[in-house]
Amino acid sequence: MKREDGRKPDEMRPLVIKAGVLKEANGSALVKLGKTTAIAAVYGPRETHPRHLTRPDKALLRCYYNMAPFSTNDRVRPGRSRRSTEIAKVTREALEPALFLEEFPKASIEVFIEILQADAGTRTAGINAASVALADAGIPMRDLVTSIAAGRIDKTPILDLAGKEEEETECDLPIAYMPREKKITLMQMDGDIAQKNLREVIDTAIKVCEQIYEKQKEALKERWVGEGK
Amino acid sequence: MEEKDAGEKKAPAKEEKPQAKGLLKKEREFVVPGDKIVDSMEFLPGKNCFRDGNSIYAKKIGIVSVNGRVVSAIALNSVYDPKTDDMVIGEVTEIRDNGWVVDIKSPYHALLPLSQVGEYVDPARGDMARIYNIGDMLYCRVSQVTTAKRIDVSMLDRRTRKFHGGRILEVNPAKVPRIIGKLGSMINMIKDKTGCITIAGQNGLIWLMGEKPVQDLAIKAIRTIEKESHKDGLTNRIGEMLDKAGGAGKPAAKAEPAKTEPAKAPEKEEKK
Numbered sequence: 001m002k003r004e005d006g007r008k009p010d011e012m013r014p015l016v017i018k019a020g021v022l023k024e025a026n027g028s029a030l031v032k033l034g035k036t037t038a039i040a041a042v043y044g045p046r047e048t049h050p051r052h053l054t055r056p057d058k059a060l061l062r063c064y065y066n067m068a069p070f071s072t073n074d075r076v077r078p079g080r081s082r083r084s085t086e087i088a089k090v091t092r093e094a095l096e097p098a099l100f101l102e103e104f105p106k107a108s109i110e111v112f113i114e115i116l117q118a119d120a121g122t123r124t125a126g127i128n129a130a131s132v133a134l135a136d137a138g139i140p141m142r143d144l145v146t147s148i149a150a151g152r153i154d155k156t157p158i159l160d161l162a163g164k165e166e167e168e169t170e171c172d173l174p175i176a177y178m179p180r181e182k183k184i185t186l187m188q189m190d191g192d193i194a195q196k197n198l199r200e201v202i203d204t205a206i207k208v209c210e211q212i213y214e215k216q217k218e219a220l221k222e223r224w225v226g227e228g229k
Numbered sequence: 230m231e232e233k234d235a236g237e238k239k240a241p242a243k244e245e246k247p248q249a250k251g252l253l254k255k256e257r258e259f260v261v262p263g264d265k266i267v268d269s270m271e272f273l274p275g276k277n278c279f280r281d282g283n284s285i286y287a288k289k290i291g292i293v294s295v296n297g298r299v300v301s302a303i304a305l306n307s308v309y310d311p312k313t314d315d316m317v318i319g320e321v322t323e324i325r326d327n328g329w330v331v332d333i334k335s336p337y338h339a340l341l342p343l344s345q346v347g348e349y350v351d352p353a354r355g356d357m358a359r360i361y362n363i364g365d366m367l368y369c370r371v372s373q374v375t376t377a378k379r380i381d382v383s384m385l386d387r388r389t390r391k392f393h394g395g396r397i398l399e400v401n402p403a404k405v406p407r408i409i410g411k412l413g414s415m416i417n418m419i420k421d422k423t424g425c426i427t428i429a430g431q432n433g434l435i436w437l438m439g440e441k442p443v444q445d446l447a448i449k450a451i452r453t454i455e456k457e458s459h460k461d462g463l464t465n466r467i468g469e470m471l472d473k474a475g476g477a478g479k480p481a482a483k484a485e486p487a488k489t490e491p492a493k494a495p496e497k498e499e500k501k
Contacts, residue, residue: 026308045308045336056377059336098262100279100288105378107336138306138403140277140288141262180263180286217261220290224305225259225459 001156004163005034012148012160012208017128017215019136019223027137029219031129034162035119040129042137045107059104063092065126067115076118087123088113094127094147094176094186100140109139120162121149127176127186132216136223143181146212149174150205152193157204173201177209256295257459260287266300275301292459305459309335309402309432311380315371316388318397318430321361326352329361331369334402334432337378345372345383366392368428368436395426395438398448400455402433407458408451415454415464422471423447446474 001009013034022028025041048054065088067076091113099109111133113126127147135141151161151169161169171193176186184202193201251269254260266278267285274280277289278301287293291302311317311333319339323330328342341361343350350357361367368390372383383389400408409416409429420427425439425447435451437444450467457463 027306047336047338104336107378135262135290136306138289138304138308142279142281142286142288143263144261178263180265217264220261221259224290225292 001154003158004165007160009156010159010204010207012211013162015212015215017132017219019132019219025133025137027133027135027139029129029132029136031125031132033121033125033128033160035117036121036125037115037117038122038125038129039114039116040126040133041112041114042109042130042133042139043112044109044137045104045139046110048106048108053108054106057105058101059099059106060108061092061096061099061101061111062108063088063095063111063113063130065091065113065115065123067118067122071115071118087126090186090188091123091127091130095130095134095145097183097185098131098141098143098145098178099134100142103140109134120166121160121174124148124174124176128212128216132219135216135220143178144213144216145176145178145185146209146216147174147176147186148205148208148212150201151191152197152201157197157201159204159208170197171201173205175202175205175209177206179209179213252295252300254293256293258293259290259459260293260302261290262286262288266293266302271298273299275299277302277304304403306401307403309333311335311337311339311371311374311432313371313374315431316368316386317371317382317432318366318368318392318428318434318436319382319432321363321365321367324357324361324363329357331367331382333371333380333382333430334399334434335380337380339371339380339382341367341369341382341384345381345385347385361391366397366436368392368430392436395436396444398435398437398451400433400435400451402431404455404458405429405431405433407463408435408454410464415467418464418468419447419450419471422468422475423450446471449474 016032018030021030022041025043027042029040031038045059048060053060065084069076069078111130113130115122124147127145131145149161151158151172153168171189171191173189175184177184251267251271253268254266264287265284266287270283274285277291278285279288285300287302289304291304294301294303317333319331319333321329322332328340331339331341333339350360369382369384370386373381416427416429423443423446425437425443428436437447
């Protein structure tokens, strides 16, 4: 089957990951997945404000997801929206299982995800960036979190939907996956799919997560012990 | 801090014993969170590592260090996590009835209780600001860290002081052991070769006192260490670098900080 941009069904768009792109943040990362560009900044662990949100037993993880006004063809209205609040929530829940939050009781860790250019798969790009940024910040983690979306067109599982594919697919299924623990930390679905076909779509996504994992590791290595340093 | 550095310097020759079985990473190899370092029960997880099943994994980005049967990762980036008896540099941010609140660049602020200043202070008479005022920079000892992360600092130590003048430099706290060096070798060399009076807190704040060119040279040296901390033979290279720039480095004669500049809070250097 032929795809719009000539990719194979189980091929993701070109992925570029760069760690440590922001000077002021404790940790940061830039992820480009095809045209989609996400940047993540991590601050903390630091004191929790406002105080009443403090949790006595572990750190508070706070995620923010924002699309730049210029990130799409139509201008995105600045500020929080229903959509950004939801994505921030699922991002937090995708990242939380990978962190040793209990090591910093009462403190908070903040993750800011900014979408500079949006062309499908912004939440997955955001999670990939956030995971690298958290590691870059030196926050204790069980594993890195990788993320990618998959779908199904003409009875074929399709990886990393882009452009028109989002309209043609039976379902759009973004997942986040911890490659070492082999655990899924995020799974959402738009559209509809038969139960017997679901497994196939998930497996397609998980398979490529290993590749993303390697890219994330490379990016961190380049940043901390690379030749340019 | 010394033992951390000691681990880093240990020659790889050490783990050629038969017990090295199950060790998947080499000494000084780079690891990211979740990397498997050991695949056997022969080893124990040390700093920045955790055990899951039979294996030991890294918790943070770092460099592998094997010390006997203990494997640990030397973190490359981290925030300051206070430990009892650390010497830190902090800024007074608030005056309370029971003491001073000190910002020590950690996730938690510290309290300097009235009982820990070595002289009688009567908060009712409002003379606390006379001792330490908001904005003052202190070199103090972490006297207590509770599990609830209440942190107390103390000025009842010979090494503690309040800074007058000078400059504060902010560095990555994970690199402080390298900047200090084994038994202070690195920082003493910087002091000797630049003539800049230097005090490093474990929390990544460094106080510098000296003339401008001398300070700048010391800052350049510290930044270089911060950047290249994972490389070998750093002490020698920094030594050479300072010798080359020797023109600016005058012998450590300018040792009258309080007199040359009137008492004022040190200006802060932006984090780079």
